[in-house]
Amino acid sequence: MGTKAYIMVNMEKKFNEAGYYLDAVRELAAIPEIESVEPVSGVCDLLVTVDAPHGVAGAANKIQAKKWVKSLRVLNIESAEPAVAPKPT
Amino acid sequence: METKAYLMIKTAREDGGDGHKSAIKELEAMPEVEAVVPVSGEYDLVGIAIADTPQAVVGVANTIQAKEWVKSLHVLKVEPVAPNPFLEEVCSTPGGETVRWCAQCGTCSSSCPNVAQMDYSPRKIIALIRAGRRYDVLTSNTMWICASCYLCTVRCPRDVKITELMHTLERLSVRHGLSLGRATAAMYRAFVDSIRKNGRVHELGMMMRFYLSTLPTGKMNPLATIKMLPLALKLFLHGRMSIKPTKIKGSKQLKTIVEKARASGGAR
Amino acid sequence: MKYYTYFPGCSSSEGTAVAYGLSTQAIASPLGMELIELEDWNCCGSTPYGSTNELEAVCVAARDLALAEKTGLDLVTPCSSCYTTLNKVNSQLKEYPDLKVKVDECLAAADLKYKGEVKVRHLFEVIYNDIGLDVVKSKVVNPLRGLRVAPYYGCQLVRPEPGFDNPWNPQSIDHLIVTLGAEAVPYPLKDRCCGGSLVIPEVDIALGLIHKLLESAASNGAQCIVTVCPLCQTNLDAYQGMVNRKFRTKYNLPILFFTQLLGLALGVEPKALALDKSIVSAEAILAPYIKVTKPAV
Numbered sequence: 001m002g003t004k005a006y007i008m009v010n011m012e013k014k015f016n017e018a019g020y021y022l023d024a025v026r027e028l029a030a031i032p033e034i035e036s037v038e039p040v041s042g043v044c045d046l047l048v049t050v051d052a053p054h055g056v057a058g059a060a061n062k063i064q065a066k067k068w069v070k071s072l073r074v075l076n077i078e079s080a081e082p083a084v085a086p087k088p089t
Numbered sequence: 090m091e092t093k094a095y096l097m098i099k100t101a102r103e104d105g106g107d108g109h110k111s112a113i114k115e116l117e118a119m120p121e122v123e124a125v126v127p128v129s130g131e132y133d134l135v136g137i138a139i140a141d142t143p144q145a146v147v148g149v150a151n152t153i154q155a156k157e158w159v160k161s162l163h164v165l166k167v168e169p170v171a172p173n174p175f176l177e178e179v180c181s182t183p184g185g186e187t188v189r190w191c192a193q194c195g196t197c198s199s200s201c202p203n204v205a206q207m208d209y210s211p212r213k214i215i216a217l218i219r220a221g222r223r224y225d226v227l228t229s230n231t232m233w234i235c236a237s238c239y240l241c242t243v244r245c246p247r248d249v250k251i252t253e254l255m256h257t258l259e260r261l262s263v264r265h266g267l268s269l270g271r272a273t274a275a276m277y278r279a280f281v282d283s284i285r286k287n288g289r290v291h292e293l294g295m296m297m298r299f300y301l302s303t304l305p306t307g308k309m310n311p312l313a314t315i316k317m318l319p320l321a322l323k324l325f326l327h328g329r330m331s332i333k334p335t336k337i338k339g340s341k342q343l344k345t346i347v348e349k350a351r352a353s354g355g356a357r
Numbered sequence: 358m359k360y361y362t363y364f365p366g367c368s369s370s371e372g373t374a375v376a377y378g379l380s381t382q383a384i385a386s387p388l389g390m391e392l393i394e395l396e397d398w399n400c401c402g403s404t405p406y407g408s409t410n411e412l413e414a415v416c417v418a419a420r421d422l423a424l425a426e427k428t429g430l431d432l433v434t435p436c437s438s439c440y441t442t443l444n445k446v447n448s449q450l451k452e453y454p455d456l457k458v459k460v461d462e463c464l465a466a467a468d469l470k471y472k473g474e475v476k477v478r479h480l481f482e483v484i485y486n487d488i489g490l491d492v493v494k495s496k497v498v499n500p501l502r503g504l505r506v507a508p509y510y511g512c513q514l515v516r517p518e519p520g521f522d523n524p525w526n527p528q529s530i531d532h533l534i535v536t537l538g539a540e541a542v543p544y545p546l547k548d549r550c551c552g553g554s555l556v557i558p559e560v561d562i563a564l565g566l567i568h569k570l571l572e573s574a575a576s577n578g579a580q581c582i583v584t585v586c587p588l589c590q591t592n593l594d595a596y597q598g599m600v601n602r603k604f605r606t607k608y609n610l611p612i613l614f615f616t617q618l619l620g621l622a623l624g625v626e627p628k629a630l631a632l633d634k635s636i637v638s639a640e641a642i643l644a645p646y647i648k649v650t651k652p653a654v
Contacts, residue, residue: 006095006128006135008165014266019223019265020224021168022170022174022175022221022223023223023224025170026221026222038093038167038168039167039168039170040095040165040166040167040168041165041166041168042163042164042165042166043097043163043165044165047095047165047167073130073131074130075128075129075130075131075132075135076128076129076130077126077127077128077135078126078127078128078129182411183411183449183452183453183456184449202549202550202566203562203566206562232408233558233559234555234559234562236512236550236552236553236555236566237404237512237513237553238512238513238516238549238550238553239512239513239516239517240512240516240549240550242516242517243516243517243519243524243525252517256404256407256408257411259408259409260408260409260410260411263409271558272558272559273555273558273559275558276405276554276557276558277404277405277406277408277409278409280403280405280406280554281402281405281406281409281410283400284399284400284402284406284417288397288399288400289367289370289371289399289400290367290368290372290400290403292367292368292372292373296557299557299558303558317560320595320596320598320599323595323636324373324595324636327633327634327635327636328375328634329372329373329374329375329376329591329595329634330372330373331371331372335371337397337398337399338397339397339399339420342420342467342468342469343399343417343420343467345466345467346416346417346419346420346463346464346466346467346469347413347416347417348466349416349462349463349466349467350410350412350413350416350459350463351410351413353412353459353462353463354412
């Protein structure tokens with residue numbers, strides 16, 4: 001069942017300081033697997049939303065390949081329904 | 090001003106078999122919390138909060154952080170992005186606001202003596218500025234090979250101050266560290282250093298400083314530098330190249346002015 | 358006698374265009390001008406400073422304007438770049454009051470004040486308008502008959518400041534040449550760029566422009582080119598050899614400052630006009646106009 005994932009992206013310091021995040025937003029928005037990009041302040045610099053599970057690997061690879069990306073972390077959004085526990089025998 | 094934030098929550102307990110349903114219900118009951126989703130990875134829950142002010146968001150975060158089942162909370166505040174911050178940046182310089190008047194007629198490009206060597210013609214640069222393509226504009230060579238001949242400026246039917254725009258782009262490129270290795274930028278630096286030191290441009294000193302500064306970057310062929318020596322010698326033998334720089338008496342006065350200008354920040 | 362505050366600029370006072378400064382001084386009093394050098398002037402900043410830091414550049418130029426304002430006279434410069442830069446600063450201080458406030462603060466830190474009242478003028482324009490070509494003609498004692506001169510305006514005499522001469526097809530230098538008795542050769546590239554200071558960091562681009570200018574002058578029958586800008590003279594003169602080597606051409610066009618040509622026609626002692634500072638020698642073409650007094654045997 002399709003869901004979404006968040007990818008938290010950290011930028012290399014020198015790019016961030018040069019105000020590159022605006023160019024970064026545009027670059028990420030051009031990646032087809034990426035649904036939305038928001039520049040944020042906090043423990044990361046950009047918050048990306050992608051389709052899961054299909055879009056995650058593709059988006060993550062493309063993002064990681066960018067020279068201004070320092071690191072990224074993926075948070076898979078779990079479906080609302082809990083997994084059915086196996087019936088005890 | 091409406092503020093949106095993502096609240097990245099780590100819970101202090103296992104999900105209790107209900108996939109954090111009760112925790113989610115508790116948070117979504119708060120008026121500023123739009124939605125909460127369970128996630129797997131570094132965090133357990135991600136909440137989306139929207140409030141009228143940044144302070145209100147902080148208030149919500151504090152309230153959530155105080156709950157005994159919340160182990161830790163990281164707030165990601167969404168930064169408001171102006172529709173075209175690069176255009177705003179350009180327009181905030183004296184003369185820069187004229188870039189909005191461009192009709193894209195191309196008269197500037199067809200007047201420019203150096204357009205054939207430019208990454209983007211003057212017309213295209215203006216289009217790119219208005220499209221917010223900051224990195225492409227500030228890393229191009231266009232403004233660095235503008236000779237300031239002003240043909241574009243006098244011919245522009247909309248009175249766009251194109252040459253001044255080129256100077257602005259040079260400044261922005263340097264300010265954002267995107268002009269490394271540009272020979273023209275190095276020459277400008279040597280020129281300005283000479284003024285800051287002596288009050289006047291000492292041509293021999295400036296040229297030496299320039300040629301030496303380009304050698305380590307490898308941007309200028311060292312042989313090209315050596316090719317200049319006969320010319321320098323010719324000029325020197327014709328009495329057109331003074332060895333010693335002249336320092337103006339008011340160099341301290343000039344220094345005071347320059348330092349005050351630096352402390353003031355920018356031109357606008 | 359007309360009095361002016363004189364702003365030579367770095368190049369014309371001690372740099373590669375020192376001949377311009379010297380020949381300017383030589384023609385001043387024959388034309389009835391007193392050029393009083395601005396005391397302790399600093400570099401105007403030209404294009405490089407403006408492209409580095411805007412506020413600093415304006416303040417640096419404003420120091421000169423503040424000092425000049427105290428003299429109460431018009432500020433006259435032979436250098437097209439200083440002319441454009443100082444005029445630009447004047448305009449910006451008028452059009453952007455916020456900028457003026459900041460500049461005033463910086464000047465005040467050095468006990469200087471600038472109200473904005475200095476008129477910045479190009480030496481050529483002053484001679485053309487204040488002295489007038491009729492007066493010049495009346496003072497010509499050595500008409501340069503038969504000398505074919507290409508009038509080279511460069512970029513920054515007629516652009517971007519409107520008002521003096523036609524920016525599309527200027528004629529003022531042509532008129533001066535005729536006034537001096539010489540022939541003004543038609544010169545289609547008369548107001549096109551020599552590359553300016555780009556000749557240092559982007560020498561190949563500049564050589565291409567200089568080549569075109571020399572070619573246009575030569576193919577229209579010019580024996581020499583007359584200029585009103587120190588950078589133009591240096592580029593066309595000192596780099597002519599490099600153009601010849603790169604493009605396999607054989608240009609041998611002397612590049613003269615208008616003050617040198619003017620001085621010759623006015624009968625000023627040739628030594629005072631620093632003609633020997635040119636790399637491409639003008640000796641051959643000017644020989645008919647220079648009366649050499651041989652010592653009696």
